[in-house]
Amino acid sequence: MTRTSPVPPLDLPALFPGLSAFAKTATRLHPRRGEPDRSDSHVGGLLLWPAEEPWPTCEELHVVATETPVPPVPPLSTPSPELMAGLATMVPGFAGYTTTDAGSFLRGSTVQVQPGPLVPVAQLRAGDIPDVRCPPGTDMLQVLWCPNTHGEHSGPAIEVRWRQERSVVNVLPAAPPVTASEEHYLPRRCVVHPEQVVEFPDDEELPDDLGERVRAFEDSRQYGEESYSSVSRAPGWKVGGYPSWGVTGLIPMLCDGCHSPMDLLLTISSSEHRGAAWFPVEDAHVPESWGDPAWTVLTKPTGVTAGNEDGLRIFVCTACPEWPIRVR
Ligand SMILES: [Zn+2]
Ligand SMILES: [Zn+2]
Structure with a gap:
């Protein structure tokens, strides 16, 4: 089944002349519990991993x-x-x-x-996910992390691999068993339902005059469900688009190597739900009921809790040849 975001309750480009120049696409993944094939785009599960390539471990x-x-x-x-x-x-x-x-x-x-193997977080095929960024010659993004808390950062240590799908001939049958982990860093197996949407930046990332108009509007809306911040960016797991900076305030994400602004590669989110503005029309019949397993499976399908309310974001620099990442 596809998943479709509702028609936005606000026409943001009409409300804020000049905003449309900042429109950017994102692909909502809409993960749902399932049994994905190892060659599909998915969250958790098995990766299309070359048998001859060592599985990454964490020594932190x-x-x-x-x-x-x-x-x-x-x-x-x-x-x-x-x-x-x-x-x-x-x-x-x-x-x-x-x-x-x-x-x-x-x-x-x-x-x-406690050295231990990383666990699969997501595998995203460029053929399925229009906004996934892959270096030339590759068409698949794989994300893994160490499912433990680390002393010097607040979350799991993340590793990304890009590969060319058809070059993986001998496939590793199974990932090594996890030795130590925190439950909320072990993503459940989920299939994905990619949906491309349009997003607009956090007001702090807009030019001053436009940002001021957005903030005045937000004050009038009490930052409710029909506010700029709710409508301009999708909640949940997504590829590309814009980050939200509601919790921390804007943190400019510049590459350590070349100081270029980095692009948002993937948002890993603890919840798919943030009010009605983005709740898929196919799921709208399910009543909001925290604690009800049906609601939990819909809104927290991956079982992952990571980052803050704005999620855990992986940014990438596509100007540096090795495409370095930063996590925030
Ligand atoms: Zn670790
Ligand atoms: Zn760079």
Whole structure:
């Protein structure tokens, strides 16, 4: 089944003369649980990986959560600073305590080296996804990450590979088993339903006068569902288009090598849903009901929680020959 974004509730180019010059296409992936073939475009699942190419592993330090049983600690809503200071000396990376029927536990974390294989995040064929960027001679983007939290960044360590589909002759039958992971970094197997849409930039990325007009409009709309920020960029997993900077404010993404502005390659999102403006018409009959499994499968099909509310974004520099990436 295809997935179709509704007609936008606002005609942004008509509301903001001059805006149409900034229109850019994005491809919404609309991932849904399924059993994709390894040669399809998909999220999670198996990759079309050459048997002769080593599978990437992560050798970085991983933050590993710990729970240390201790004598009963009273479940206080506002524990005294003295109590917390005392507990904090007992475990590394102290993050609080939990008291349950099973006893009291101090929550902490340690930083360890646990080398492990990366896991497939997405495989995107240029033939399926109009906005996917591939260097000359390649037609497939593969994204993998280490499914652990890393000391120096907030999220998983990401690796991208571009390849030419038909040059993969001997296919690796299966990815190596995962050794250590956090559940929310293990994408469920999903098929994708690519849909190309039109997006407009965050108001901070517009010229001053246009940005000012957008901000005045937003103030009048209370940043609700029929606001510029809701309508100008699609939520969920998408290829290309524009990033949202609502959480952090604009962070210019410039290439470390050549200082050129980088392009948004892929957005990995914790939720497909952000109000009605972008909710697919094919799914509109499903009532919004957080906690209902049917709603969860629709809005959080990949099971991934990564990045902030604006998602985890992979940017690429196409001016440098090796197409370096940055993640934000
Ligand atoms: Zn790692
Ligand atoms: Zn560059």
